[in-house]
Amino acid sequence: MARILLECSLSDKLCVVREQQYEIIIIPTILVGIFLILLAVILWLFIRGQRAQQQSPGLRGIGPEPPSRGLNWEAAGHGGSVFVPLKETSVESLLRTTTHALAKLQVPREQLSEVLEQIHNGSCGAIYRTKMYTGDPAKPKSVVLKALEEPTGLQEVQDFLGRVQFYQYLGKHRNLVQLEGCCTEKLPLYMVLEDVAQGDLLSFLWTCRRDVMTMDGLLYDLTEKQVYHIGRQVLLALEFLQDKHLFHGDVAARNILIQSDLTAKLCGLGLAYEVHARGAIPATHSVPLKWLAPERLLLRPAGIRGDVWSFGILLYEMVTLGAPPYPEVPPTSILQYLQRRKIMKRPSSCTHTMYGLMKSCWRWNEESRPSLRELHSRVEIATRTADDKAVLQVPELVVPELYAAVAGISVDSLSYSYSIL
Template sequence: MREKRGTARVLLECSLNDKMCLVQGEQYAVVIVPTLLVGAFLVLLAVILWLFIRGQRSQRQRPRLQGVASMPVSRGQTRKAAEPTGKVVMPLTETSVESFLRATTPSLAKLQVPRDQVSEVLEQIHKGSCGNIYRTTMITGDPPKPKSVVLKALKEPAGLQEVQYFMGRIQFHQYLGKHQNLVHLEGCCTERLPLYMLLEDVAQGNLLSFLWTCRRDVMTMDGLLYDLTEKQVYHIGKQVLLALEFLQDKQLFHGDVAARNILIQKDLTAKLCGLGLAYEVHAQGAFSATRTVPLKWLAPERLLLRTAGFKGDIWSFGILLYEMVTLGAPPYPEVPPTSILQYLQRGKIMQRPSSCTHTMYNIMKSCWRWSEDSRPSPEELCSRIEAAAKTADDKAVLQVPELVVPELYAAVAGISVESLSYCYSIL
């Protein structure tokens, strides 16, 4: 009996000791595990801070130019490593508008026009994002004679950023030079505020307004014929292609080819304008977040937010041909603007208009190939258009009986009514 009792006491004591050991182990775990977690967190935080500080130091040590960003270069599009006269470079050291103008104006010396040679009589024709746009006259030539010009004035008060952008646009025109199918710069006044940019005046207006007027029963107005034939469509189209080819040679693309961005003269000379997108990509490497282009004119790669390139302009050129042959109808009239990508992804394109020949429609379809590499170059399109123009009808006038209602057009085209009000005005 004593042995059994002794055995029981020993087992009881061992059991109690085991519980005590277990409790003590749990207490150690409660203290040690959180301590390890906090330590690991502090180590991780220290590593993150070290990496951040190292990155900041490397960025400060790397030279950068304000307004120039890395550009995703598309296939077939390269940018030269050094272009001493082509880039729009804004100095970082300038801290005021006055000092900035003193630093940049000398490079524009050949373009400066004395302000007393610009008439104070201004006819406002548009309210732009940078300021008002006027028609006026300036004295030029020898002997001096007045010349009609379009004056873009930078709105006031203007901060350093607005002045830099406006001066950059002038420098961009200087870099482009002159081409018979681009609206060219006549001069500027930038030695002090207010800043002026003087552009060629194509008084007849934009092509879209011209096409709408062709729908009316009007033979002539101010010496300009308001009839359009198939052959004349090819004539205007070829001039636009020459302008696009010129831009491509300078490693630029337009980005918004449309009838609203083409000005027309009395002899049906076409002038491509609306180079804001081309400037932004040239100066900054990308479009600004606020820059929008109507969806129905965009190539699929642009709708998919891929890198923009030359062949996107070719797609838009096909839309331009559609606009001309329909005398200014909105593209994809049966498709809501927000559904255009899904429409194209299903392999659909616009049907041939009744006023469009099969030859012209085949040219359009070649522009609307989904693959960029499958679309023709401006040079190839020029050759096809020249060949088609030889047999094109130059007698039958394109006719569309319905007049355009701007509000309805804007809704179908997916653009604002206000943007339609900008023409140099021929209506």
């Protein structure tokens, strides 16, 4: 501190003193500078995060996948990998080496009708519906063919054969789409699956919005009790996968097929295959963001508790007859929405009991969510008092293009609906 006397003499009784206090200027300047630096760093991190989110692979609203939880190459196969070893130098030799392993599954090609109706263009190739003649020629069986057609390479053939063996490893379950056989001795390769002719659950829910009582012999009036009935079957399929140290990874109405007696069959097992065969989810595999649990949005290891979260979304889909989740939230903003600990509001058609089940599935901490068996028990209890008379009603019909935009999925992914729309 420096003191300077201004216009003072020894005879003055009052003198003005000016004090130069440099710290009064320097310290606030330093604090303001630190604040501006921190603000700049925060803005930079925010902008970088937004750019990374916008540049993530896949369609709008579809995000890359994290690794799976607690799985490695050996543990994923649980005693043996179904990933076909790639030691051959040609497609022909690769097919010959796997013929013996798949001998019990081979279906003679002459048993399949030459008339193929393409119903979808899947990630592994075209999907057709056709007839299979196994006994009485007058009563052919309708089946679905997943095809791998020419031209193709060793890697594609290896992957296709691995998927066939994955279905063989899974075995049969009432609530999973069943493998009927395969044709893999030469190209084109076929995976023969059972045909669930009523189509996917999402399309069924949309049809329930129409003013119809029956169509093709199937009731299109859905009650709360029937919602629990379908949900219980999905849980049985998930428990079956869990017992084999697997999880589904994309539980949604679009990945469930429905029969005329409301038997539900879980399909879309591509991610489960990837985990089983490789012990991890590949970076190229993507799932619509609005069905993902927070830990998967944050790219943390995936597990069965993520399926529990998605089951809550499935209940919402069913009770709203196929409404897209989080309709007011853009797909790319869903993580920020959930980070504020927000969840979807109770739909007007949803009872407090069912909403309580949904909220238990949507707990941020995955360890706080119920296990599949706990959830199954709660669904069983809720079914006993559920309304079996009042029909769920939503007056608005669905525009698929608008639904796809709000849900953050591709319109093409909605095409796996057979004939009910």
